[in-house]
Amino acid sequence: MIDTDLTFCQSELIEVINLFGKDAENLNIRHRTTEKEGKLVNTVTVSGRVYAYGNLVKAFKDEIERKRLVKRYAKLSVYKALSTHLNKQAPWGALTGIRPTKLAYQQIEETGEFEDFFTSTMKVSAEKTLLTKDVLDAQKGIYVKDDDNCDFFVFIPFCPSRCKYCSFISADINVAKKYVDDYVDALIEEINYSAKYVKNLRSIYIGGGTPVCLPDDKLERVLCALDKINTGVEFTVEAGRPDAITESNLKILKKHGVTRICLNPQTFQDKTLVSLGRSHTAQDILDKYELCAKDFSVNMDLIAGLEGETFEDFKDTLDKTISLNPDNITVHTLSVKRGSTLAEKVSRLDDGQTEKMVEYSYKVLKEKGYVPYYLYRQKYMSANLENVGYTKPNKACVYNVDVMEEIAQNIACGSNAISKKVIDGGRVIHREASPKDIPTYLNKLPQILQSKDKLFE
Ligand SMILES: C[S@@+](CC[C@H](N)C(=O)[O-])C[C@H]1O[C@@H](n2cnc3c(N)ncnc32)[C@H](O)[C@@H]1O
Ligand code: SF4
Structure with missing residues (x-):
């Protein structure tokens, strides 16, 4: 469905394409990224038409941040190219694969605001940006980052x-x-x-x-x-x-x-x-x-x-x-x-x-x-x-x-349960998923307990 040089985020680029449903089904999409002197350039070719987008980026703190931003701008470019090509917008713009509120919190930590970033950069509609703001407001007093919780x-x-x-x-x-x-x-x-x-x-x-x-x-x-x-x-x-x-x-x-x-x-x-x-x-x-x-x-x-x-x-x-x-x-x-x-x-x-x-x-x-x-x-x-x-x-x-x-x-605890160890307020998360079906859960309980020790100790 998409030919991309970023294999690590191919499935997420496919999710962006899926936002356009049937309209995008038969399009031939090619995507390339280049990274040079603080600039990321994403080139998206949609059935022969070329769309190119450049974004200035600061020096990356670490590899986690590099991958996160490279992926973000790649998704955004594919979204913008398809949105222009098909003349269609999605309510949440290019946001897929991350909870809107999580991204909003991350953005506030980094820049002090999220609303302009949502609407101008990520192409989220004004209504959904307001909804996200309401949720953040309602979480005040409950949202506490503490790895001991x-x-x-x-x-x-x-x-x-x-x-x-x-x-x-x-x-x-x-x-x-x-x-x-x-x-x-x-x-x-x-x-x-x-x-x-x-x-x-x-x-x-x-x-x-x-x-x-x-x-x-x-x-x-x-x-x-x-x-x-x-x-x-x-x-x-x-x-x-x-x-x-x-x-x-x-x-x-x-x-x-x-x-x-x-x-x-x-x-x-x-x-x-x-x-x-x-x-x-x-x-x-x-x-x-x-x-x-x-x-x-x-x-x-x-x-x-x-x-x-x-x-x-x-x-x-x-x-x-x-x-x-x-x-x-x-x-x-x-x-x-x-x-x-x-x-x-x-x-x-x-x-x-x-x-x-x-x-x-x-x-x-x-x-x-x-x-x-x-x-x-x-x-x-x-x-x-x-x-x-x-x-x-x-x-x-x-x-x-x-x-x-x-x-x-x-x-x-239980079949299909996913334990999560959050580190540094959720910057890093390790997950351990138990088998989804009941007989496998029953048979593997000793290994499940061992994996839990590894996760939490
Ligand atoms: C894990 S289910 C358990 C709910 C409970 N067993 C019941 O049926 O009332 C939690 C909720 O997910 C929602 N849900 C389940 N399948 C869904 C679907 N395909 N699309 C949207 N919501 C779904 C339903 O509203 C459901 O109450
Ligand atoms: S099958 Fe029905 S009763 Fe069971 S979890 Fe799903 S919605 Fe609830």
């Missing part, structure tokens, strides 16, 4: 059934029943083993999958293991699907110090819930909300751009969610693998609807007293948009900030 993550890879759109790894518990006991045993062993790395604990997060689809006794065993490290910090359980939440599992969560849970509608449209394969109704969400809000701070996840939904459907969903008054609302934009049947259908149906949904969320949530406090982008997101977590004042989830900005150690 840590968060503790536990992954439960089971769900009551699989939802059609889901891009996360998890197994239908009815199909993977035979692994549940062994998985819980292995997970507890890993939690107990990892407790020694905990210093300045900021939060605990049990994610999934759907953690509360574990039978109550198994869920309680996992929580008992976590009791030993819990110092009364923010404790989230991504309970998730209303059909898996019961009075009994909520009681167990409360007993073990859980403070925050996710109860996720995704949509309030029954017809969509059926077509997504989520075995609950809109009424179930309302019923379970009452139960959850009694004892916990509640987050609700929504998805903009679901197949078959119009702007009016989404607006209705968001308005109903706001009327419940949860502390946090997270608005995801549907992400579907390029080339999949669903991607084809979604892009044909979209015609700017998702963008309108995302714009409406920002506007109405701010009017209702919520602020955006974290944001991230994934590959293959509809209309190249973003996922945004909104919060009421002083209710932001510390775990989400730490994990998005990569400013604290992340001690992660």
Whole structure:
């Protein structure tokens, strides 16, 4: 797709090309970089037309910085060449492969500002630059760089059934029943083993999958293991699907110090819930909300751009969610693998609807007293948009900030969990990923524990 002399960042140049979707599919793109006397020149040839861009650069502090800037200007040049060639802009301009907020923080450290850099250099739209600024403002007081800080993550890879759109790894518990006991045993062993790395604990997060689809006794065993490290910090359980939440599992969560849970509608449209394969109704969400809000701070996840939904459907969903008054609302934009049947259908149906949904969320949530406090982008997101977590004042989830900005150690347990060792406030990050599938995780637990020692000791 692209012939470049910078093989170390070829995949990221491809991501930039992918921002232009089908329009860029049949273009013949060649890219070359030269570096001479403080100047980087990137030449991009698009189906025979030549575009050249020069950027002055200071002497590089080290090789890490050199690679970072060479890559940045290469991506930017490919973006600008294609944007000119196709007369098309992306909301986040040439930003791919790095969280917008991380880049904004880096830029503030280096130059004292990020907004002009976002709009003038990286070609980010004014709206998305403002969104990034709002997030940075909302993170004040939570965003702390201290290499002694840590968060503790536990992954439960089971769900009551699989939802059609889901891009996360998890197994239908009815199909993977035979692994549940062994998985819980292995997970507890890993939690107990990892407790020694905990210093300045900021939060605990049990994610999934759907953690509360574990039978109550198994869920309680996992929580008992976590009791030993819990110092009364923010404790989230991504309970998730209303059909898996019961009075009994909520009681167990409360007993073990859980403070925050996710109860996720995704949509309030029954017809969509059926077509997504989520075995609950809109009424179930309302019923379970009452139960959850009694004892916990509640987050609700929504998805903009679901197949078959119009702007009016989404607006209705968001308005109903706001009327419940949860502390946090997270608005995801549907992400579907390029080339999949669903991607084809979604892009044909979209015609700017998702963008309108995302714009409406920002506007109405701010009017209702919520602020955006974290944001991230994934590959293959509809209309190249973003996922945004909104919060009421002083209710932001510390775990989400730490994990998005990569400013604290992340001690992660379970299959598909990624532990992170951050050094120098996140300038260097070492990662250790556990196997994604359950049987391999079970078989490799001894090696996983050894790798963790290497990472954190
Ligand atoms: C790890 S999932 C777990 C949520 C929980 N099991 C549930 O279904 O309510 C976290 C969130 O990711 C979002 N999500 C999953 N697949 C997605 C996709 N393909 N595009 C956009 N958001 C997605 C959903 O909003 C979901 O609530
Ligand atoms: S229940 Fe949640 S994690 Fe499981 S398949 Fe559905 S969206 Fe994905």
